[in-house]
Amino acid sequence: MLHSLSTTDFTNLWSGSSWIILTIILFVSRWAFSKFNASDAEKGPRQVGHTIPFIGHALTMAKDKKTFFMNALKENKYQPFWILVAGRRHYIFSDLTDAGAIHKNENDISIRNIKSFLYTQVFGVSKPDADLIWDVNKEAYSVDRRWLLGREEQDKITSQYFRHVDHHMNGLTRRILQSDGKEISVDGLLTVVYLEGTSTIQTFYGDTTLRKHPQILEDMIYVVTKGFKPILFGVPRVLAPKPYAARDRIISAFAELAEELDQRDDVSGYFQERYTYINSRGVSRKAIGADMFRHLFASLLNSLPTTYLAVLHILQSEELIRAIRLELTTAGYNNISPEQRVEVLPEKTPLLRSVWFETLRMHNNLITLRNVERETNIATRPEWTLPKGAVVSVPAVLIHYNETLHPEPDVFQPTRFLDRSMGGKGENAGRTLKPFGGGSSYCPGRVFGEKQLMGFVAELVMRFDVELVEEEFAVPPVSDFDDLWKQPRSHWKLKQKVQN
Secondary structure, three states, X not given: OHHHOOHHHHHHHOOOHHHHHHHHHHHHHHHHHHHHHHHHOOOOOEEOOOOOOOOEOHHHHHHHHHHHHHHXXXXXXXXXXXXXXXOEEEEEOOOHHHHHHHHHOOOXXXXXXXXXXXXXXXXXXXXXXXXXXXXXXHHHHHHHHHHHHOHHHHHHHHHXXXXXXXXXXXXXXXXXXXXXXXEEEEEHXXXXXXXXXXXXXXXXXXXXXXXXXXXXXXXXXXXXXXXXXXXHOOOOOOOOHHHHHHHHHXXXXXXXXXXXXXXXXOOOHHHHHHHHHHHHOOOOHHHHHHHHHHHHHHHHHHHHHHHHHHHHXXXXXXXXXXXXXXXXXXXXXXXXXXXXXXXXXXXXXXXXXXXXXXXXXXXXXXXXXXXXXXXXXXXXXXXXXXXXXXXXXXXXXXXXXXXXOXXXXXXXXOOOOOOHHHOOOOOOHHHHOOOOOOXXXXXXXXXXXXXXXXXXXXXXXXXXXXXXXXXOOOOOOXXXXXHHHXXXXXXXXXXXXXOO
16 A cells, blocks of 8 residues: 555645644654753753754764854853763763863763773674773773883884884875976875875884785775764674775784784884783783774874874965974974984974964864763762763863863964964963863873874975965865865875975
8 A cells, every 4th residue: 555655645644734743743842851951950951952852963963063062052151061862961061170070080970881882883892802901901001101101112103103204205205206297296185194094004013014904094994984884883784894894804904913913023012012911811812903903093083184184274374384394494304314303393393283283173073972870970060960871071172162262263373382482372282172082091192193293294394395286275174084085185286395
């Protein structure tokens, strides 16, 4: 019977009284939500109403969470609020003191269940392995801090990265010299992905891993740009075979690396120590491979888009290009080896560092997520009760676009985080930027991420005369990799720079 109905028949079914009934239902639902919100206001943050039951604001956030959060905050007069997302309450905070209190209350408001979900759902690890990795990673955190935050060990990692970047930039130079007009045009985003991404893989995982599995970077980009959402939402493998296959190839390659770790002398000392320890604690090879993938996933998803966006901002200002080149030249950049650049970047390049911070401020779209493990409150809001099972979120954009903290937040100001004594605005990045989470899970890779960007940008502007091919190019608003991938691409014209 149903298959015989025409479009006209369906239209007739949904005419007259049917539409009236649906309208009444929606009206009553919205009234009930607003009434509940009013009675609940004294117990906690106000609710941002929604139309679709259970799903709530999930679709709106997936489309443009930056705009959604900023509009919702304004609607709630810049006070905390809560939203429904896939059946769960998400409490949204934007005040720095609230964020600090949330990060300190790690027993009641924890990231553990969220990380466990990502391990099992995104990286395909079993629940027992995910629990074990959580415990072991907490034990290995001292190794992370020593290698990623300690100056001596960090310099070992960074010097290798700078050496690989230099090697790949030499390849670009050869392409220019071999071209007919002694200039080439390149896709800006792909250039960053290939040079910075390949250099990062070689630095941590070794040349051997890349030679044996040359598709790793391509697979990771595929997972991020086309496969992440199907995997995250549990789409059956039969309906989305390519994302799962790409993910599994990466994990298999890294599981093989874990098996051969004592034979791979090109793997970073950091990974040698970290994964030798994790292996000794009985974590499965597949789970170790998944954890190595997580490291790559987190590193490149943050650094690659930020580098690309920073270059776009720099290339739109000849004055800024000249100032960065002068800063690098004054610091002696041209007279040292790639490995010695750790003595220059970032300590002797405060302007370039300010550009890094300003790019993070303007484009980073991270949301700090914590699960409420038991009914609790936070020190800054003792009168509000947060129910067990809710999610607490601190979107970085709400802090980064706070006009009190960052005047004229919609304007890219390269000297915003430069000291006033040097002609800058003197804003404090350590206090007012939150692109890397906080608390005990405050990302220790943030220091290397800074050097990833600065090492690439320094080489680019010191080696080449770089111009945007497009006469006008709008810089994309956020650094979400999958969003950037779909945006119109910037192309760069490269010529070998004449050394003065």
